[in-house]
Amino acid sequence: MTQHAQRCLIVDDSSFDQRMMARAVSKLDRPVDILFAATLDDARQVLALGEIALILLDNTLPDGKGANFALELAEHADWAEIPVIIVSDWPSPFMWQKAKQAGVAHVVNKSEFGADLVARMLPAPAVLQSPPRAGSAARGRCRKKRAPPGRAGPVACHVSGHRHRR
Known part of the structure; x- marks a missing residue:
């Protein structure tokens, strides 16, 4: 039996926050390849390559809002089933509403984000x-x-x- 590494896409324009999320993902007891995107456009390009198991998404990005992108993901035939966690500095009620419409798995404050949440949301390899x-x-x-x-x-x-x- 061979276990192939799953792929987690971290979409955040802050290299500090990218590293924080990557540290949490790297604590899992299974192989996970971590891919980064600093913009929503970069994220679309990575998603087009396929086989993403989980998306960790900031809400405030240079080219748009993560909550709006989550709605876009929910409407896309190939991306709708990918679990999304919005990891935001300031989760607003409006963001929560859009996230719920998009079927986002979790919305969490960056200070509360950790490996346990990723482990629960990452599908079995x-x-x-x-x-x-x-x-x-x-x-x-x-x-x-x-x-x-x-x-x-x-x-x-x-x-x-x-x-x-x-």
Whole structure:
């Protein structure tokens, strides 16, 4: 069995806050690749590469508000299922309302952000296994789940850790 590193995208224009969030992610007991974006445009470019497991999002960015970006993510076919945590210096009631509309997993003050929250929100990692040998009893029958249109590469099925290629 091989556990591949998940990818966490940190969207924040402050290098200090990027490092603070990266330290929390690095405390997890599993491999996580950390990607950074200082603007929403940079975040869109990283997301276009695919396979992001979690987004840590500041609300105040040079090119827009994180809460508005969360609404954009919720409407995007490939990005809507990615858990988002808004990590903000000053969470406002208006930001909370937009976050709720977008299905944001959590809104948290930067001073309260920690590895425990990331651990709860980061989906279980995919574990690649060799397929069962002929004649051996598999735990479940594989029902291949299709990747979204235009998306190539491995897709998950309901059998834990079992992967397919299109």
